[in-house]
Amino acid sequence: MPYLDILRAFLRLGLTSFGGPVAHIGYFRDEFVTRRQWVSDAQFTSWLAICQALPGPASSQLGFLIGLHRGGWVGAVLAWAGFTLPSAIALVLVAIYGLQLSGQWVDPVIDGLKLVAVVVVAQAVLGMFKSLCRHTLTRVLSVVGFAVALGLGGWSGQIGAILIGAMIGFLMIKHQVPGTGQAIRLNHVPSVRLGTALLIVMASVLLILPGLAATESGLQMFDAFYRAGALVFGGGHVVLPLLESATVSPGLVSSDAFLTGYSLAQAVPGPLFTFAAWLGALDTTMPGWGGALLALVAIFLPGLLLVTGVLPWWHTIVSKPWAFGLLAGVNATVVGVLAAAWVDPIVTTSVTSISSGLVATVGAALLLWRKYHVLVVVVSLPLLMVLFDWIGL
Known part of the structure; x- marks a missing residue:
């Protein structure tokens, strides 16, 4: 019975995956490619x-696909719930019951958690480079x-890099590259009819809901968070301006909150999109809890819907022989995209002092060396940052 294993694996990630979407990809790869060998x-x-090329939270979409592959639709929902709910519940508890973090140790702990992302993403980039970039061209x-x-930054740089990799790989890689010949199809791919239905539902809600929500406050709230989740490229941080305009500008949430x-x-x-809760x-x-659940479901x-809706056509394309080169080029440039995200924003916003450099x-x-x-x-890096702050380094 894979369901309990799926829930347990993603719940553990939901409780320990610090560092944002790029770091999550590193955690996912270590858990599901290296350790469990599920994919x-x-x-x-x-x-x-696929997830990076589409709007939405890439790490959560990737986890959803891994759950779908392992346990069908039930597995996909369990994967999303296990990865998402721990942080969402923690944030809602603080919001509702007014638990306020205080003390001089808070900022160093947060800084230490950011440094965890630095080393986790570095490990992911190195591992993927060794596995997917075995030839000079890749x-x-x-x-x-x-x-x-x-150089370009944002989602345009990510999508541009992937498109360049796909084009060069298609034109110049004529032979199968190690790794691309493995089965990449999910075990539970939606049918073309279901994929079409999912895409129609996604687009219909986006286009029709604003008109329906004009006089209903609950629908207005759902529409605001749904629209933010549908239009954001590039990860959780990019959604913040959309959420600010939807909640702070109309006076629904204070700027301080x-x-x-x-x-x-x-x-x-867990995913930064749980900020919606x-x-x-x-x-x-x-x-309260009702609003938190509504916002959480709406933003994800x-x-x-989009990432599962495109799967039938994606897997038809990649099953063709000419797709070997295209996929090799995409895989290689994805490694570069992750490396760029490691530099900016992870390193640039995390390693800001001599002490943070030492802790990293x-x-x-x-x-990477001792393989802990x-x-x-x-646990160690936040504690070290607290210690360095205490002794004044």
């Missing part, structure tokens, strides 16, 4: 390319992907 590297990077493409993603929740959302594990719990439209729903070096030694479990790093 191959080729499957992992192929599905990751290594060059990883560098191209890095340069384009870092918005910023406090944003800070806490970065301090808890904080806002829903405080939204004057439907405050469009991305999950310790974390790299623990994870990631939980050791998650």
